[in-house]
Amino acid sequence: MSAFVDCINDPGLPTLPAVLNPLELGEHLRESLPSQTKGLKEIQVRLLRHHVGKRCVVEITLRATEGSFSLIGKVYAKDRSGIYQLMEEISRAGFGPCQEFSIPQPTAYLPALHLLLQERVEGRPAKESFLSDNESERTAAAERCARWLARFHAIAPRMEPIFHVSNHLVSIDRWFGRLASPGEPFADKAGELFKRLEAAASELHRIEMCATHGSYNHHQVILAQGRTVAFDWDKYGLADPNRDVARFVVALRRLALRCLGSFHALDAAVEVFLKTYLSGGRPEVLANLQFFGAATCLKLAQYDVNRRQATLEEGLRILEQGI
Numbered sequence: 001m002s003a004f005v006d007c008i009n010d011p012g013l014p015t016l017p018a019v020l021n022p023l024e025l026g027e028h029l030r031e032s033l034p035s036q037t038k039g040l041k042e043i044q045v046r047l048l049r050h051h052v053g054k055r056c057v058v059e060i061t062l063r064a065t066e067g068s069f070s071l072i073g074k075v076y077a078k079d080r081s082g083i084y085q086l087m088e089e090i091s092r093a094g095f096g097p098c099q100e101f102s103i104p105q106p107t108a109y110l111p112a113l114h115l116l117l118q119e120r121v122e123g124r125p126a127k128e129s130f131l132s133d134n135e136s137e138r139t140a141a142a143e144r145c146a147r148w149l150a151r152f153h154a155i156a157p158r159m160e161p162i163f164h165v166s167n168h169l170v171s172i173d174r175w176f177g178r179l180a181s182p183g184e185p186f187a188d189k190a191g192e193l194f195k196r197l198e199a200a201a202s203e204l205h206r207i208e209m210c211a212t213h214g215s216y217n218h219h220q221v222i223l224a225q226g227r228t229v230a231f232d233w234d235k236y237g238l239a240d241p242n243r244d245v246a247r248f249v250v251a252l253r254r255l256a257l258r259c260l261g262s263f264h265a266l267d268a269a270v271e272v273f274l275k276t277y278l279s280g281g282r283p284e285v286l287a288n289l290q291f292f293g294a295a296t297c298l299k300l301a302q303y304d305v306n307r308r309q310a311t312l313e314e315g316l317r318i319l320e321q322g323i
C-alpha cells in the first residue's frame with residue numbers, strides 16, 4: 001500500500017502523519033469500515049487543501065478485490081465528531097444522496113485520527129460554471145445555488161450553536177482589530193467601515209433565525225448530475241439567514257474581481273441568485289442584507305492584502321447603495 005503525500009510537519013494537526021501513512025490509516029479504516037475494506041490492497045492519499053494548524057482535506061482512494069472507490073477525508077486539530085452527527089441530521093432532514101438538494105453523505109468519523117470521512121461527489125464545481133463564457137450556464141448555476149440555499153433555510157434542522165447579532169458584533173470588532181493594527185495598510189478605511197457598521201447594527205430588523213451554512217459560497221457547491229451538493233459544515237449554526245445570502249454574494253463579487261477584473265462583472269449572476277432565493281416567498285428575509293454584506297467585506301478584507309482596499313470600499317458602497 002502507498003500514499004502519494006509526503007509527511008507534512010504541522011504540530012497543530014497531531015494526527016495528520018497517521019492519516020498520510022497508508023499502513024496506519026489502513027488499520028483504522030479496517031476497524032471502522034469493515035465491509036468497504038474487505039480485500040483491501042492499496043490506499044492512495046491525495047492532498048487537496050491544508051490550512052496550517054486547523055485542518056487538512058485529502059482524497060482517499062481504496063483499491064480492493066471487488067473494485068475501488070474514493071472518499072473525502074478531513075483531518076481536524078481537535079475532535080469534531082459533532083460535524084459528523086450534524087451531517088447525519090441534515091441528510092435525514094431531506095438532503096440525502098437521492099435528493100435534488102443534498103450534501104455529501106457522511107461515511108464515518110474516526111475519533112483517534114480526528115478524521116471525518118464523507119462521500120466524494122462527482123460533478124462540476126460551481127466556481128467553474130460562474131467563470132464560464134456561457135451566460136446560460138452562469139444563470140443556471142446561480143439558480144441552483146439559490147434554490148439549494150432557500151431549501152436549506154426552510155427545512156434544515158435547527159441545531160446549536162446559535163449566532164445572535166451580539167456574537168456577530170463581537171466578530172466585527174475582532175476583524176477590525178486585525179485590520180487596524182499598527183502598520184496595516186488601509187487601517188483608516190477599515191475604521192470608517194467599522195464605525196458605519198456599528199451605527200447600522202442599531203437599525204437591524206428582527207428576523208426569525210434558521211439553520212445556516214456559515215460560509216456558503218461558490219467554493220462549497222458542486223453541480224452534480226441531478227444533484228446540487230453543498231459541503232464544508234465547520235461553520236454551521238442558527239443565525240439570521242442574511243449571514244449565508246450575503247456571504248455568497250460578496251464571495252461571488254470577489255471572484256469576479258480576482259478573475260474578471262471587476263467586482264461587478266458577475267452582477268447578472270448575483271441578480272439571478274437573489275431573485276431566485278426571494279422566489280421562496282419570504283421577501284422580509286433580506287431586510288438585513290446590507291449590514292451582513294458590508295460585514296462580510298470587512299471579514300474577507302483580512303485575507304487579501306492586494307485587494308483589501310477594494311473590498312473595504314465595496315463594503316462602504318453596500319451600506320450606501322445596497323448590495
